[in-house]
Amino acid sequence: xxxxxxxxxxxxxxxxxxxxxxxxxxxxxxxxxxxxxxxxxxxxxxxxxxxxxxxxxxxxxxxxxxxxxxxxxxxxxxxxxxxxxxxxxxxxxxxxxxxxxxxxxxxxxxxxxxxxxxxxxxxxxxxxx
Amino acid sequence: xxxxxxxxxxxxxxxxxxxxxxxxxxxxxxxxxxxxxxxxxxxxxxxxxxxxxxxxxxxxxxxxxxxxxxxxxxxxxxxxxxxxxxxxxxxxxxxxxxxxxxxxxxxxxxxxxxxxxxxxxxxxxxxxxxxxxxxxxxxxxxxxxxxxxxxxxxxxxxxxxxxxxxxxxxxxxxxxxxxxxxxxxxxxxxxxxxxxxxxxxxxxxxx
Numbered sequence: 468x469x470x471x472x473x474x475x476x477x478x479x480x481x482x483x484x485x486x487x488x489x490x491x492x493x494x495x496x497x498x499x500x501x502x503x504x505x506x507x508x509x510x511x512x513x514x515x516x517x518x519x520x521x522x523x524x525x526x527x528x529x530x531x532x533x534x535x536x537x538x539x540x541x542x543x544x545x546x547x548x549x550x551x552x553x554x555x556x557x558x559x560x561x562x563x564x565x566x567x568x569x570x571x572x573x574x575x576x577x578x579x580x581x582x583x584x585x586x587x588x589x590x591x592x593x594x595x596x
Numbered sequence: 597x598x599x600x601x602x603x604x605x606x607x608x609x610x611x612x613x614x615x616x617x618x619x620x621x622x623x624x625x626x627x628x629x630x631x632x633x634x635x636x637x638x639x640x641x642x643x644x645x646x647x648x649x650x651x652x653x654x655x656x657x658x659x660x661x662x663x664x665x666x667x668x669x670x671x672x673x674x675x676x677x678x679x680x681x682x683x684x685x686x687x688x689x690x691x692x693x694x695x696x697x698x699x700x701x702x703x704x705x706x707x708x709x710x711x712x713x714x715x716x717x718x719x720x721x722x723x724x725x726x727x728x729x730x731x732x733x734x735x736x737x738x739x740x741x742x743x744x745x746x747x748x749x750x751x752x753x754x755x756x757x758x759x760x761x762x763x764x765x766x767x768x769x770x771x772x773x774x775x776x777x778x779x780x781x782x783x784x785x786x787x788x789x790x791x792x793x794x795x796x797x798x799x800x801x802x803x
Contacts, residue, residue: 477796478764480803484742485765489639491735496652500638503660507634507667508627 629675634663637679641686644761647746648690658689665689680775683766687758687776741803748798752791755779759787760795 638659645655662685670681749757755777762773763784773788774781 477792477799477803480741481745481760481764481795482767484738484745485640485643487738488742489643492639492642496642496656497639499656500642500659503656503663504631504634504638506660507663508631510664510667511627511630511671 626671630667630671630678633675633678633682634666637682638663640766641682644683644766645686645690647749647761648757649693650750654693658686658693661689662686680768680772683762683768683776684778691754744799744802745795748795751798752794755783756787756791756794759784760791763788764792 641662642655642659645658646652649655649658662682665685666678666682670678673681749760752760758777759773762768762776763770768776770781770784773784777784777787
């Protein structure tokens with residue numbers, strides 16, 4: 468019984484703290500949330516997303532594949548000279564990530580980042596580039 | 597008679613010429629309903645995302661994405677279904693953001709000259725301070741108590757965090773929480789019970 472009362476108290480206290488933190492949100496955050504809501508409502512009015520967005524994830528996925536190939540061909544010591552004994556080769560790690568689907572999941576959410584990342588100059592390995 | 601028709605079905609059934617004003621009315625009604633719903637959940641959703649991500653901008657991004665996703669994919673569903681759907685989308689976004697951070701950190705760590713471990717997303721202690729203006733001692737104590745709650749929550753397994761946040765902080769019932777978490781009601785009860793036990797153990801001394 469006392470346990471139940473204590474748990475109820477924990478729950479009540481947590482809820483009160485959370486509610487207070489919600490009420491204490493600053494004006495800028497509230498304003499940004501309001502703008503985000505308006506953007507969602509405009510989305511309903513537009514009916515569908517812009518067509519260019521549909522191919523961007525595919526471009527980002529291709530960029531990740533290119534990045535993986537670049538890293539594959541890069542000597543391990545070039546990629547990370549300080550950890551050549553303690554870490555797997557970059558290519559292996561990237562390929563592992565790609566095999567897990569992580570990179571592609573991320574690409575669908577943040578494609579611009581991976582397009583940019585692929586565009587970075589990487590040191591060429593054995594004939595890479 | 598018409599059943600739980602979606603907005604898209606309703607609009608599609610209206611003749612283009614004759615139904616133009618009715619289309620606009622239907623759009624306005626849907627937009628108003630969605631506006632009210634989102635206005636009612638946006639601040640709580642933001643705080644939930646902020647607690648999980650420990651980053652204000654990331655939390656805002658996740659909430660905005662969840663709003664857009666709900667509007668695009670489920671705007672035509674009955675409004676009674678929106679809340680668990682919205683939080684399901686929100687938590688998917690939180691998990692994606694966490695995974696993206698991890699992948700980004702690892703990718704940057706592979707690039708020559710990078711210092712991902714130093715420059716990657718780190719918890720900013722200021723982010724854990726409540727966003728409201730500095731107040732009296734009482735407010736400070738409440739802020740500190742909230743920080744302890746956030747730290748204790750962060751130490752829980754993700755599913756326990758979700759169960760406690762949705763059930764206790766957001767006030768969903770078991771069925772709604774199960775829909776939002778994409779699991780059975782039994783699993784919700786188990787996660788919640790374990791979360792509550794752990795939190796009680798961690799917070800009993802300091803609260």
